[in-house]
Amino acid sequence: MNAADARIAVAFGGPSPEHDVSILTGLQAVRELAGRGRDVTALYWSKTGSWHRVPADLEAEDFVQGLPRSAEPLRLAVGEDGGFTASGGRLGRARPLAVDVVLVACHGAPGEDGTLQGALDLAGIAYTGPDVAGAALGMDKLAFAGVAAAAGLPVLPRRLLLPGTTAVGFDGPYIVKPRFGGSSIGIDVVADLGTAVARLAANPHLRRGAVLEPYRTDLFDLNVAVRTWPEPAVSAVERPLRTAAGGEILGYLDKYVGGQGMASAPRELPANLDAAVTERVRSLAGAVAELCGVRGVARVDFLCDGGAVWVNEINTVPGSLARYLWVDPPVAFGDLLDAMVAEALARPTGRHSATGADGTVLRGAGTIAAKLA
Numbered sequence: 162m163n164a165a166d167a168r169i170a171v172a173f174g175g176p177s178p179e180h181d182v183s184i185l186t187g188l189q190a191v192r193e194l195a196g197r198g199r200d201v202t203a204l205y206w207s208k209t210g211s212w213h214r215v216p217a218d219l220e221a222e223d224f225v226q227g228l229p230r231s232a233e234p235l236r237l238a239v240g241e242d243g244g245f246t247a248s249g250g251r252l253g254r255a256r257p258l259a260v261d262v263v264l265v266a267c268h269g270a271p272g273e274d275g276t277l278q279g280a281l282d283l284a285g286i287a288y289t290g291p292d293v294a295g296a297a298l299g300m301d302k303l304a305f306a307g308v309a310a311a312a313g314l315p316v317l318p319r320r321l322l323l324p325g326t327t328a329v330g331f332d333g334p335y336i337v338k339p340r341f342g343g344s345s346i347g348i349d350v351v352a353d354l355g356t357a358v359a360r361l362a363a364n365p366h367l368r369r370g371a372v373l374e375p376y377r378t379d380l381f382d383l384n385v386a387v388r389t390w391p392e393p394a395v396s397a398v399e400r401p402l403r404t405a406a407g408g409e410i411l412g413y414l415d416k417y418v419g420g421q422g423m424a425s426a427p428r429e430l431p432a433n434l435d436a437a438v439t440e441r442v443r444s445l446a447g448a449v450a451e452l453c454g455v456r457g458v459a460r461v462d463f464l465c466d467g468g469a470v471w472v473n474e475i476n477t478v479p480g481s482l483a484r485y486l487w488v489d490p491p492v493a494f495g496d497l498l499d500a501m502v503a504e505a506l507a508r509p510t511g512r513h514s515a516t517g518a519d520g521t522v523l524r525g526a527g528t529i530a531a532k533l534a
Contacts, residue, residue: 177268179268180208183272189482212236215232244257263281292454298453305475306319322357334375343476383442384398386458461475
């Protein structure tokens with residue numbers, strides 16, 4: 162199937178702290194696809210986890226009070242006849258929503274950690290962005306750092322922080338991060354290990370787990386977008402600027418509070434860097450893309466002191482789908498979306514199969530009572 166003929170559903174929102182930013186990304190994608198004459202449906206995932214079809218021309222303000230008035234309830238079912246369905250009323254049958262591919266614009270868990278991806282796999286629906294394994298790896302800061310280090314990529318020390326932690330192998334000050342957070346939400350800078358441990362009980366974003374890293378005032382952030390379809394490509398290198406009060410780190414306000422999500426955040430693009438540093442960042446970004454099996458468009462974040470570069474993390478469903486980074490080489494937003502849809506159709510994620518389960522083991526198993534004896 163040609164991407165231009167595909168029936169596309171853009172999924173956005175979800176029960177995540179990044180719900181609002183996801184709405185911005187989703188609405189941008191819906192508007193761009195509709196403007197290109199694509200067959201597009203807007204799928205809103207509410208904060209409580211319910212699915213709804215909403216008009217493609219809604220604005221961000223339509224979601225401020227919660228569910229828009231024009232929202233139509235949907236259900237996502239898994240199985241042989243799985244997919245999105247609309248209620249047929251009291252006497253009518255559920256009506257399936259005609260969808261060939263879901264363009265995932267959900268930031269943060271569960272839209273970015275593999276949960277949604279697994280549901281779509283079980284429903285037999287093609288989708289953009291990471292598969293289950295890639296999504297889970299990208300969302301787990303501890304696992305990602307371990308995999309990157311094992312592959313020989315440069316990373317700063319990153320340790321699991323637990324209530325009983327008494328030593329981590331490096332001195333403070335420290336950055337405390339949610340282990341499974343998808344953005345800068347919940348990040349704290351603390352002076353010592355005792356304070357870091359105390360934040361576990363005080364910061365609700367750390368309840369599922371936390372990691373600890375050294376905080377260095379000499380480091381600044383660099384970001385780059387990567388994709389592997391239709392061929393491997395790396396965007397221009399961005400240096401995001403810290404403007405929020407107390408800007409010790411690049412925070413949530415710096416990134417997203419500007420009207421268009423990440424697309425309107427302050428930045429230096431392309432970053433004013435030594436040519437060798439730029440090439441090092443781009444090379445490392447390509448290595449991360451290979452390591453993590455990138456699908457769709459991802460953003461790889463780095464830390465730099467002006468010379469040395471360290472891999473920080475990967476954002477597998479970045480804000481605004483990283484459209485703003487594709488200035489060198491230039492890629493139009495619509496072309497970026499079309500490529501994501503084409504990849505989803507041509508490179509489907511894993512399909513579950515019972516091949517090999519032919520009953521041989523069951524026939525020779527004997528009785529369960531015998532196995533329990």
